Amino acid sequence: MSGEKIEDVLIVGAGPTGLSLAITLRRYGIPVRIIDRAMQPSSVSKALAIWSASLEAMQGMGVIDEFLRDGARLNALCIGDGVRQLARMEVGEGIDSPFPFPLLIPQSETERLLNVRLSALGVTIERGVELSGLTQDEDGATATLDHANGRTEVARARYLVGCDGARSEVRRALDIPFEGSTEPQTFLLGDVRIDGGGLDHKNIYLWWRRGGTVALFPFEEETWRIFAMRDNDAASDIPPTVDELQSHADRYGPPGMRLRDPSWLSAFKINERVAARYRVGRCFLAGDAAHVHSPAGGQGMNTGIQDAVNLGWKLAHALQGVGDPKLLLESYEPERRAIARDVVKAAEQKLHLAFSSGAAMRIVKDIAVSVFGNLPIVQKRLQVELSETEIVYREGPLVALGVPPRIPRRTEVGARARDAILTIGGQDRPLWPLLSESRHTLLLFEDAGSEIDTTKLGQTDEHLAVLRLTAENDPDKQARERYHLRGAGWVLIRPDQVIAARGVGSDFTLLNRYLDCVLRPQKNAAINANRARQAVGEA
DSSP states (O other): OTTOOEEEEEEEOOSHHHHHHHHHHHHTTOOEEEEESOSSOOOSOOOOEEOHHHHHHHHHHTOHHHHHHHOEEOOEEEEEETTEEEEEEEOSSOOSSSSOSOEEOOHHHHHHHHHHHHHHTTOOOEESEEEEEEEEETTEEEEEEEETTSOEEEEEEEEEEEOOOTTOHHHHHTTOOEEEEEOSSOEEEEEEEEESTTOOTTEEEEEEETTEEEEEEEETTTEEEEEEEOSOGGGTTSOOOHHHHHHHHHHHSSTTOEEEEEEEEEEEOOEEEEESOSEETTEEEOGGGTEEOOSTTSOHHHHHHHHHHHHHHHHHHHHHTBSOHHHHHHTHHHHHHHHHHHHHHHHHHHHHHHHOOSHHHHHHHHHHHHHHTTOHHHHHHHHHHHHTTTOOOOOSHHHHHTOOOSSOOTTSTTSBOOOOEEEETTEEEESGGGSOSSSEEEEEEOBTTBOOOGGGGOOOGGGEEEEEEOTTTSTTOHHHHHTTOSSSEEEEEOTTSBEEEEEETTOOHHHHHHHHHHTSBHHHHHHHHHHHHHHHHHO
16 A cells, blocks of 8 residues: 555564564664553563573673663582472583573563663553554564554554464464464462571572472562372362462471462463464564473573574564565574474473373482482583573574584584683683674684785675684683684674684675675675575585
8 A cells, every 4th residue: 555654563462572672773773663452561470580691692682781780690510309308400600601690580580670660761561562463475464453442453564573473363363283282281370578588589490299299489588389289170160279379388398488478370281382484575584483382491581681682683684675585584494493493392201201190200309319410510511501602503594504513512603602701901801792782793712913904895785793702802812712713714793692613714605695795785695695505605
């Protein structure tokens, strides 16, 4: 329709995923519209933990200082049976990240801080607006929006992203199956104050006894979240009382706890599902709209935030006429969906192990936790898995463009970047804050007295930041060791902190191929992308 207003990006859902996507797009200068059917922000604190990879993303969004100020660092996971503590597994140290700890902060506070940042970038959430219809064509998506005052609006957007949760209306409108299953048991949740029990408010507790299990998660100053599995599933839809939760705590939890002052009580089923597709045409799914799983490990919100930063820079490039939009947007699903499948599977395994019952299983769990849970190597593996810092993108056209090795390690193509300490102006400074949050960053590792000639790169303009690493700013060769480079070479880092490409010496053939397809003007990008695919196939 001639003269109609069209949004660049319409985001449906203003939870952590939608807010992170909106912030990422605005940092590129992309106009966004974000709506949510709820009239007010959620007051219940659903997700509690932000892990290292998401804290890295928060730094890229410019909100890390606020989160570090308001959150509390989690120290350990304590596992026990009856009166015995079987293991204390450290989770707040040893992670290879600028933020080597999980941060405990209620989701309601996470949303508030992200909303403050988004407001500073000039965007206001439109509340009481619900998507009731969706169609699309080659040029964009048409959304029917129902407002709380009874008005119905027809809105056009070049791209639409469903960040509207597990019951996503966007996913339903796109007719995308939500593949997976539902656990048969009913689980109970209560946010309560707890007296006694000898609990440390910086630890998580997983406790079992006599065939049952409870899990305790700290947040705010004195509040605990208690999880348990209901004994009688006939009352699956009825929220628990404090007395019911107290009964679980008495029978299965650390001795001596008294629960009081509930602020939230809920009974729910656990789904383990992943959307069959993350994209249909100009519409995308992210966050809980694309994947849901048990709260074991606390990775649901974190995975959604990382969906957002992955998709955000790619949408920004497509809208700004930078790079090949087909290649960029086709890379989102294979990169992120594979990660979601792994996260869902791991969360399911943790849930089944923690809440498995029976005398024989109790003995097995006690022995396994006592023997293996106290081993540093086991604790390290748990920390790394939960932190999501060791994830590797193995599929998709963007990863293929960088020609990854068959078995990539950290700082190889598809894996995450690493921090390092540099010497700048006579002072030690971390590398991580120097990585661009809205551009690719090219690390040039130069031999002494031999500067790499960047004129070979051709046109890079505002989309590429170049950081030279020399004997002066990397005197101890820490950055070289962290990035596995002995002589001259280069490493290209995407805005979402993923290694895009790398090479040795000053041969920029591979780098220029990537830049042609991803960072240079769109008019030649499609031709360059086709050539790159052919070159990758021949390699």
